[in-house]
Amino acid sequence: MELLKQLCQVHAPAGNEVLMKEFILDYVEKNKANWKVQPEVIHGEEFQDCLMLVFGKPRTAIFAHMDSIGFTVKYDREIVKIGGPRTKHRYALVGKDSQGEIECEMDVPEGSEKYYYKFDREIDRGTELVFKCDFRQSDEFVQSCYMDNRLGCWNALKVAETLEDGIICFSSWEEHGGGTVRYLGKYIYEHYGVRQALISDITWVTDGVKHGKGVAISMRDRGIPRRTYINRVIDLARESGVDFQLEVEDAGGSDGNELQSSPYPFDWCFVGAPEDNVHTPDEKVHRHDIQCMLSLYKYLMLKL
Structure with missing residues (x-):
């Protein structure tokens, strides 16, 4: 959890994600030699403070937003x-x-x-x-400000270690209305033909989604993704043997909503661990759900 602790301490509120971008670029440069596949690292002024990692022959993209409230x-x-x-x-x-x-x-x-x-x-x-970051751990839980979405970024970076084919997009502004996912989606669709995505983000503990029961697969929130794709993700999750929970909500959103409203035919599914004490300094996630999130992402990126 040392990497997650470091991520939670980076100052990167929506609109000023540059320090998180620099942290991730530095982390990738120092660690990519140990990864299964060496990614192409894409960033620059045309992508503002976002960056992408492209592995092999990608079929699916992971989107993880870097910004905080x-x-x-x-x-x-x-x-x-x-x-x-x-x-x-x-x-x-x-x-x-x-x-x-x-x-x-x-x-x-x-x-x-x-x-x-x-x-x-x-x-x-x-x-x-x-x-102010006060990172705490116990046998069951990890607790800190900005688990949303530093945990989603941590998950993406851990998936990168063994990823052979895929794209990881680190986006900006998600907490304050979005604005980057549409041009990131445009780029990966036009350059790689990728049109399906997983949203590596953190959801809420609710009446129907509990701590310690596995990663949440969201069937809908404010947005309604295409059911054919959602069913495929759920079938693969069952096949994987990883613990998961199905989420159905009528509010909330993510980078997936921006993909859906783009002019490109993207399918997307939000897959993320649930947290309590949402948008406070004390966001709390169960260790089992973190492990399930990572395990399911590795399986989905292999099979989708």
Whole structure:
């Protein structure tokens, strides 16, 4: 879990994913010699802060978003949300501005719909603040801020170790409306003919999806993927012997929704471990579900 801990500590709120991109590029460069297949690494200004790893003759793409939720400093010590973070009085926030490192507290006045920071000086407006990382492990659980979606990125990087044919796309902005998956999808469709995807992201513990019961395969959320493809993924999951749960929701979304609304005929399926304490500093995932997520991805990328 050391890699996951490092990922959770990288400052990369939506719109400023550059440090996560650099971390992943450095990790790939240092570790790819030990992987089964050496990928082509694709990045550059035309892809903004996204990157792709292309292995062999790809048939399927994995999408994992690099960004996190957070806050932007406004005026008069007010902060505004990046994405949908939960707010609570005295949550610890960290960041950096022109005057140096920042560690402050969230101030949520009773009855107010606005949020503020408490710090011993004014913070530069436009500065991004994120939850302070407190990475914890037990025999059953891993807990930290930003398991969504640093765990999805961890999963993709672990799949990369043995992947022979496939594409891994690390995307941006997912937590705050998206915007990169459409051009990433365009590129891989036009250059490699790939039109099916798995979404390596983290879902929620709900009445129907529990800790320790396996990875969740989402049959629908706010978006409804093509049933033929979903059925194929479920059949392969049953064939794999890996523990999984079926999720059916009417809200929430992911990079899959952007693929579906693109002008390209992509099939997609969200496959991810469930977490509790969503969008807080205390996101919590069961170790068994993490292992099931990784095992199922390896099987699906081999069979799809």
